[in-house]
Amino acid sequence: MRSEKDLLAKGLTYLIMAVLLVLFLAPFAIALINSFKPLDQIILNPLAAPSQLQWGNYLKAWQALSFPSALLNTSLITVVSVGLLVLLTAMSSYWITRHHFGAFVVLEKIITGTALVPFATIMLPLVLVIRVMGLINTHAAGILSYVGIGFPLAYLIMCGGVKAIPLDMDEAATIDGCSALRTFFSIIVPVMRPTIVTVVISDLFWVWNEFQIALIFLNTSKLRTIQLAINQMFGQFSTKWDIALPGLLISLVPILVVFLLLQKHVVAGVMNGAVKG
Amino acid sequence: MKNRRFLRDSAVFLLPTILVLTIVVVIPFAIGFYLSLTKWNGVSSKMGFVGLANFAELIAKGKFYRSLWFTVRITAVVVVLVNVLGTLIAEMLTRGLRGSNFFRAGYYLPNTMGGIVVGFIWQFVFVQGFPAIGAALGIPFFQQQWLGTEATAFWGLVIVTCWQSIGFVMIVMIAALSGVPQDLKEAAAIDGAGYWRTFLQIKLPHCMPYISTCLFWTISLTFKMFDLNISLTSGGPFGSTTSISQLIYQDAFSNNRYGYATAEALVFFVILFAITSIQSFAMSRREG
Numbered sequence: 001m002r003s004e005k006d007l008l009a010k011g012l013t014y015l016i017m018a019v020l021l022v023l024f025l026a027p028f029a030i031a032l033i034n035s036f037k038p039l040d041q042i043i044l045n046p047l048a049a050p051s052q053l054q055w056g057n058y059l060k061a062w063q064a065l066s067f068p069s070a071l072l073n074t075s076l077i078t079v080v081s082v083g084l085l086v087l088l089t090a091m092s093s094y095w096i097t098r099h100h101f102g103a104f105v106v107l108e109k110i111i112t113g114t115a116l117v118p119f120a121t122i123m124l125p126l127v128l129v130i131r132v133m134g135l136i137n138t139h140a141a142g143i144l145s146y147v148g149i150g151f152p153l154a155y156l157i158m159c160g161g162v163k164a165i166p167l168d169m170d171e172a173a174t175i176d177g178c179s180a181l182r183t184f185f186s187i188i189v190p191v192m193r194p195t196i197v198t199v200v201i202s203d204l205f206w207v208w209n210e211f212q213i214a215l216i217f218l219n220t221s222k223l224r225t226i227q228l229a230i231n232q233m234f235g236q237f238s239t240k241w242d243i244a245l246p247g248l249l250i251s252l253v254p255i256l257v258v259f260l261l262l263q264k265h266v267v268a269g270v271m272n273g274a275v276k277g
Numbered sequence: 278m279k280n281r282r283f284l285r286d287s288a289v290f291l292l293p294t295i296l297v298l299t300i301v302v303v304i305p306f307a308i309g310f311y312l313s314l315t316k317w318n319g320v321s322s323k324m325g326f327v328g329l330a331n332f333a334e335l336i337a338k339g340k341f342y343r344s345l346w347f348t349v350r351i352t353a354v355v356v357v358l359v360n361v362l363g364t365l366i367a368e369m370l371t372r373g374l375r376g377s378n379f380f381r382a383g384y385y386l387p388n389t390m391g392g393i394v395v396g397f398i399w400q401f402v403f404v405q406g407f408p409a410i411g412a413a414l415g416i417p418f419f420q421q422q423w424l425g426t427e428a429t430a431f432w433g434l435v436i437v438t439c440w441q442s443i444g445f446v447m448i449v450m451i452a453a454l455s456g457v458p459q460d461l462k463e464a465a466a467i468d469g470a471g472y473w474r475t476f477l478q479i480k481l482p483h484c485m486p487y488i489s490t491c492l493f494w495t496i497s498l499t500f501k502m503f504d505l506n507i508s509l510t511s512g513g514p515f516g517s518t519t520s521i522s523q524l525i526y527q528d529a530f531s532n533n534r535y536g537y538a539t540a541e542a543l544v545f546f547v548i549l550f551a552i553t554s555i556q557s558f559a560m561s562r563r564e565g
Contacts (some may be wrong), residue, residue, distance in 0.1 A: 002371070011370055019384045020366065024440065027402050028386075046405040047413060064470055088294050095290035107291065114302045116553055119503050120522040121546040124319075124529055124539050125305035125312055133300075151294070180286040209391030211504045212522065227393045231508070234397050234531025241401060248394050259389045266389070270445060271452035274490045 028249075035245040054242070059245035064237060066221070070229035071254065073218070077139055077225060078207045081146035086196055087156050088147065093139045093158035094188055098170070115152035119145075119212055124170065124197055127216060137264050141217040142225075146207050154199045159271050161195025162188070201262065201269035226251050313540040318533045330541035340516075341541055344524040345548070347517065351431065352499040359495050360488070362439065364448025368476065370447070371454045381451070385444035392441070396508025399437045400424065403509075427517040430510050434518055436475045437505055442498065446491045453487035454480060489560045496556065500549060521545050 035057060036050040092111070096104045126145065127136075131164045135141045167189060173183040189196070219228055230251050235262045237243045259266060313331055315324040335341050366384060370377045387395060403423040411419030423429045457480050465475040481488070503522040507514050512519035512527075519527070526543065529538035 011372065011374065013374060017374075017380045021380055024387060026386050027398050027406075027440075030406050034405075036382055044404065044408045046401075060334060078449075088297065091290045092294040095287065099287070104287075107295070110303070111298065113292070114298060116550050117302060117306060117546060118455060118522070120503075120525045121304060122305035122309060123525070124535050124542065125308035126301060127319075127532050128308060128312075129300060129305055144297065145301055148297050149455065151298060151302075157305040181289060205389055209389075211391060211393050211507070212526075215526075227391045227504075230391075230393050230397065234508070241405070244397065245401065250399055251394055252390060255389055255391075256386075259386070267381070267385070267448055270448040274449040274452060274487055 001181070007059070012108040017072055031245050031249060032243060035249055037242065039240060039242040042245075057242045058246040058250065061233070061244050064233045065226075065229045065247050065250065066224070067226075067229070067250060069222075070224055070226045070251075072141070072229075074225040074254075075142055077142050077146070077218070079203060080139075081143045081150070081192055081207045082200055082203045084143065084147045085150050086199055088149060089154040089158045090189065090192065091184065091201065093155050094162050094184060097159055097162040098167075111155050112152055114148075115156075119149055121215060123212075130217065136217075137220055137223065139218070141221060142214060142223070143257065145213045145217060146203075149213065150203050150206065154203060157173075157199050157202075158195060159240060161192045161198075165191050197265055198258075198269040201266055202273050204258070205255070205266075226254075308446070309539050309543060312536055313543050315536040316534070317536040319529065319535040320533070322481065327536070330511035331537045332544070334537065335540055335544060341521075341524065341544070344519050344521045347431075347519065348500060348502070348521050348543075351434060351438070351502070351518075351520075352496060354435050355442070355499045356492065356495045358443045359437050360448055360491055363443045364445065364488075365492070366447045366449035366473065366483075367454055368480075370451055383449070384447055385440045390441070392502075392504025393508045395437065395441055396505045399433070399440075403433055424510055425514060427514055430514055430518050434505060434509060437509055438458045438499060438502070441505075442495060447493050449487050449494075452486065453484035454520070457483045457504055493553075493561075494554065496552065500552070 024177055030046065033049055034046055036053045036055070037057075038054055041048070041050070092107075096108050100108075130141045130144070135144070169187055169191070173187045174180075177184070209227060211231070214225045215231075216227050217223075218225055225231065229247050230248065233247050235242055237247070308511050312324070314326060316327045316330070317324040370381055407419045407423055411417065421429055454530055460481055461483070462475060465479045470479065501522055502520045503526070506518055506520045506523045510518045512523050521541070522545075525538045525541050528534050528541060532538075
């Protein structure tokens with residue numbers, strides 16, 4: 001009796017999970033089947049399977065997106081922003097956590113306080129500052145903004161990592177005559193690896209998919225990221241689904257590959273971030 | 278000697294951080310206060326001081342309230358739905374069933390994608406997919422113009438935001454629920470507590486810090502929403518789904534009113550600050 005009830009509960013759970021999975025993946029599926037069809041077939045019956053695979057749609061979308069250039073810009077901006085974010089938050093969180101007094105505490109309050117400022121609030125004056133610095137229409141404008149805006153959250157996660165490192169580890173290194181920088185890079189950084197991975201993962205997805213900052217600072221044909229390229233393409237082809245749909249799907253491929261490759265780290269990263277942040 | 282070395286090391290470790298945050302956040306934040314008192318159009322060399330006129334206009338005109346009301350409403354609805362559904366899904370996935378990791382990855386997938394792409398894909402679903410499903414099954418619910426009326430466009434945004442954000446809450450709550458000690462659950466079972474009672478009164482209270490993280494995340498994310506409003510509804514119909522972030526952007530870059538938009542941005546900051554403060558206060562009392 002008991003086991004029968006358990007079996008029923010188990011079956012029901014599987015049923016719910018399967019239905020949910022269909023709901024979560026259906027938008028991709030419907031985009032995928034229509035991406036191969038000619039426009040009139042898409043409009044006529046979006047639920048029908050394609051009668052033949054029209055690969056030309058993908059070629060047109062690839063060109064409309066200028067995909068290689070967008071991919072290059074996105075990769076460059078993401079790698080540099082995330083690299084700088086990790087380096088700066090690791091260094092500052094280490095130093096402030098180890099010297100938690102006076103001006104350092106004030107600095108920490110300021111860093112965490114910036115988390116309360118939404119990008120929209122500083123956006124317009126930031127344009128002014130970037131212009132004065134002569135960085136308008138450069139990758140650096142975007143990178144600098146990502147590092148500044150992403151800073152407080154990454155910093156908080158890093159602090160959790162530093163606090164878990166026993167103090168005698170750096171003391172031993174200092175007694176051995178290591179400089180502060182040397183201690184940090186050869187002793188602390190290797191121990192902090194899991195935390196660093198957490199920050200890398202969460203900021204990698206954030207910068208890659210970010211739109212608002214990119215729209216303000218990177219929206220030129222030379223600097224355009226994937227998100228901007230999609231927005232631009234959609235403005236041009238919004239009713240031409242035979243170009244828009246394959247374009248949308250092409251744009252998802254890189255991040256999909258990253259997610260599938262790093263899946264375990266992504267899940268662990270979100271979990272760690274939630275505990276420490 | 279030792280002191281000088283400490284100062285030098287401090288500079289090496291902290292100066293780049295101080296520099297970046299000063300340039301990107303602190304200075305712009307300070308400039309913002311002055312900008313909000315001007316009628317600057319973003320180009321002209323004269324900013325034109327107007328005192329508090331921008332704030333007076335903001336209070337007198339309905340546009341800001343309208344966006345604020347939309348943003349508050351959608352945040353309230355999304356926060357409840359995403360957290361409840363995400364937690365329930367997490368509960369299903371922590372029952373130790375085979376294949377749980379596979380389902381988990383599937384539900385998380387939308388969260389790895391940008392709001393712009395996701396919004397455009399859903400635009401296709403709403404504009405072409407739903408009517409076709411409705412026609413095939415004869416369900417009028419699907420056949421309405423989802424993005425064409427104010428009420429349905431609102432719920433369209435709710436659906437897509439939930440679809441995208443549930444994965445995050447789910448992952449966090451999986452971590453939380455797996456951390457509930459086994460003996461606690463067993464003790465509850467021995468005391469004769471039923472399934473839902475154990476879940477609500479034993480497991481959930483144990484997850485409070487995680488729930489607080491999820492609430493912070495969903496509130497902040499939805500309150501600042503921007504991408505989906507652009508890609509799914511363009512803020513329409515008739516401006517009914519224009520979020521505050523989007524309104525600030527429009528007033529600055531479409532209407533060239535940098536001064537006025539900065540005033541809106543500061544009010545936005547104050548509101549978000551108030552919400553966050555109330556929330557941390559409530560949470561710190563809860564967590565004791």
